[in-house]
Amino acid sequence: MISLTLAEIASITGGQPHDIPDLELQVFGPVVQDSRQVRPGSLFVAFAGERADGHDFAAGAVADGATAVLAARPVGVPAIVVDDVTAALGALARAVVGRLGTNAVALTGSAGKTSTKDLIAQLLRRNGPTVWPEGNLNNEIGLPLTALRADESTRHLVLEMGARGVGHIRYLAALTPPRIGVVLNVGSAHIGEFGGREQIALAKGELVEALPSAEEGGIAVLNADDPYVRAMVHRTKARTVLFGEAPEADIRAENVRLTTLGQPAFTLHTPSGCSEVTMRLYGEHHVSNALAAAAVAHESGMSVDEIATALSEAGTLSRWRMEVTERADGVTVVNDAYNANPESMRAALRALVAMGEAGKARGGRTWAVLGEMAELGEDALAEHDAVGRLAVRLNVSKLVAVGGREAAWLQMGAYNEGSWGEESVHVSDTRAAVDLLRSELRPGDVVLVKASRSVGLERVAAALLDDEGVQGAESGSAAR
Numbered sequence: 001m002i003s004l005t006l007a008e009i010a011s012i013t014g015g016q017p018h019d020i021p022d023l024e025l026q027v028f029g030p031v032v033q034d035s036r037q038v039r040p041g042s043l044f045v046a047f048a049g050e051r052a053d054g055h056d057f058a059a060g061a062v063a064d065g066a067t068a069v070l071a072a073r074p075v076g077v078p079a080i081v082v083d084d085v086t087a088a089l090g091a092l093a094r095a096v097v098g099r100l101g102t103n104a105v106a107l108t109g110s111a112g113k114t115s116t117k118d119l120i121a122q123l124l125r126r127n128g129p130t131v132w133p134e135g136n137l138n139n140e141i142g143l144p145l146t147a148l149r150a151d152e153s154t155r156h157l158v159l160e161m162g163a164r165g166v167g168h169i170r171y172l173a174a175l176t177p178p179r180i181g182v183v184l185n186v187g188s189a190h191i192g193e194f195g196g197r198e199q200i201a202l203a204k205g206e207l208v209e210a211l212p213s214a215e216e217g218g219i220a221v222l223n224a225d226d227p228y229v230r231a232m233v234h235r236t237k238a239r240t241v242l243f244g245e246a247p248e249a250d251i252r253a254e255n256v257r258l259t260t261l262g263q264p265a266f267t268l269h270t271p272s273g274c275s276e277v278t279m280r281l282y283g284e285h286h287v288s289n290a291l292a293a294a295a296v297a298h299e300s301g302m303s304v305d306e307i308a309t310a311l312s313e314a315g316t317l318s319r320w321r322m323e324v325t326e327r328a329d330g331v332t333v334v335n336d337a338y339n340a341n342p343e344s345m346r347a348a349l350r351a352l353v354a355m356g357e358a359g360k361a362r363g364g365r366t367w368a369v370l371g372e373m374a375e376l377g378e379d380a381l382a383e384h385d386a387v388g389r390l391a392v393r394l395n396v397s398k399l400v401a402v403g404g405r406e407a408a409w410l411q412m413g414a415y416n417e418g419s420w421g422e423e424s425v426h427v428s429d430t431r432a433a434v435d436l437l438r439s440e441l442r443p444g445d446v447v448l449v450k451a452s453r454s455v456g457l458e459r460v461a462a463a464l465l466d467d468e469g470v471q472g473a474e475s476g477s478a479a480r
Helices: 006-013 054-063 085-100 113-124 142-147 168-175 197-204 227-235 286-299 304-313 342-362 377-393 405-416 430-440 458-466
Strands: 016-018 043-045 068-071 079-081 103-108 156-160 180-183 219-223 239-244 251-258 264-270 273-278 323-327 332-335 366-370 398-402 424-427 446-450 470-472
Touching: 006 016, 006 068, 006 079, 006 085, 043 054, 054 068, 068 085, 085 142, 085 168, 103 113, 103 168, 113 156, 113 286, 113 304, 142 156, 142 168, 168 197, 180 286, 197 227, 219 227, 219 286, 239 286, 251 286, 264 286, 264 304, 273 304, 286 304, 323 458, 332 342, 332 458, 342 366, 342 377, 342 446, 366 377, 366 430, 377 398, 377 405, 377 424, 398 405, 398 430, 405 424, 424 430, 430 458, 446 458
Parallel strands: 043 068, 068 079, 103 156, 103 180, 180 219, 219 239, 239 251, 332 446, 366 398, 366 446, 398 424
Antiparallel strands: 016 079, 251 264, 264 273, 323 332, 323 470
16 A cells, blocks of 8 residues: 555544554555454554454554554544444545556456456556455455555556445445446346346446546446347447457457367457467356456557467466366366356356366266355246256266255256256255265266355365365466
8 A cells, every 4th residue: 555644544534533642653554454464554444343343453453563443433542533434444445546546447247257357467467566356355345455455556456346236336436446347247146136137237337337438548348248238338438348259349259169178268359469368277158257358458558469378377366266176086176166156157067067078088077066056036946956957968977966955956957857866966064065075086087166155165175175185287277
């Protein structure tokens, strides 16, 4: 973060100084909400959460080097006390980003946000110092914390914007006004909360509505293959750049294929030329993510060859997202357990089948260990049933549905599609899934583990990898 005095922070946030001996003391370290991340010169932000109250850690944070605390009440150590800590944090981010003038890029979408954010970051950092979110810090707290990591040297600021309702993205875009806005897709994630895809599209489109005009340098990067997203060209005054496999896309992929390991390859076409890409990530769904990242990089001044090279070398930066690890015994574990929705579940199943082709020569099988897709509302039964059926249609060798009612729907979909006996099974919890897999896995098998974060299926992947020594997959994707 840029250096600010406590007087400046109080003015920006509208807060009242408490127990501060000198308002000219400076915050020059990171702004953090976890007291364990405090460094000399930090500003510690105290939130009162459901499990812990950050105000209880204020004294320790200052003892560890924090200059002061941003708090909702006096805490007995130097603090700026505000009425609303979240709003004050946002105001601070807005002020800092406004002073810097960095190339701010924001993206949203129902699926693929974090993977695409990681790709954009890996491209842009070749073009200059780049700040991007760690993990999926995409809400009213995570986004300003990310923005506040930027300083005078930052050339590119990449921001991920999530939403659980109409108005959320409009609020986030006002905190850190982007020059480039990317909308990936409009899918089924959180459809139960939004009430339908039209409402999701309404919310996601708030990003392009917030962009500067074309004359002011605003650029809307839109998915030409998604009709809901493509229609957003009418909702923005920014210049539009289309990406996708559609012939009229400005940034497009041709000759899309998968390698024998299930990694996508394609010819990247841009207005300035074309180049070949072979990715280290797994699954054809990453082609769309790569094209979105390529569009941002192209609009940020990178050449097509630089973009293609960066895409071909990019790996996974965030945990539990198609994280591929090969065990010493030849079993491959694909940990994609961070989150799940119908679109990402279908993409992961197709990637699993492609990866399984390489193990067939050794008698290997494909295992889909799946759990609940949360927040689907009245569509939950139909969507879980459809995923179970798809696993059968794709000829996945074994389906293990883990959990309660929703998992039962997954298994029932597979059963009704013609999978019975040992081809599909419903188990109650992660322990039962691990026990089953430990007794059945053999060399050459590929195991996909995927569900919404609340299910905790990453424990299945962790248990399988703890069974014996492992070696990272040749892809270079983040191994355990």
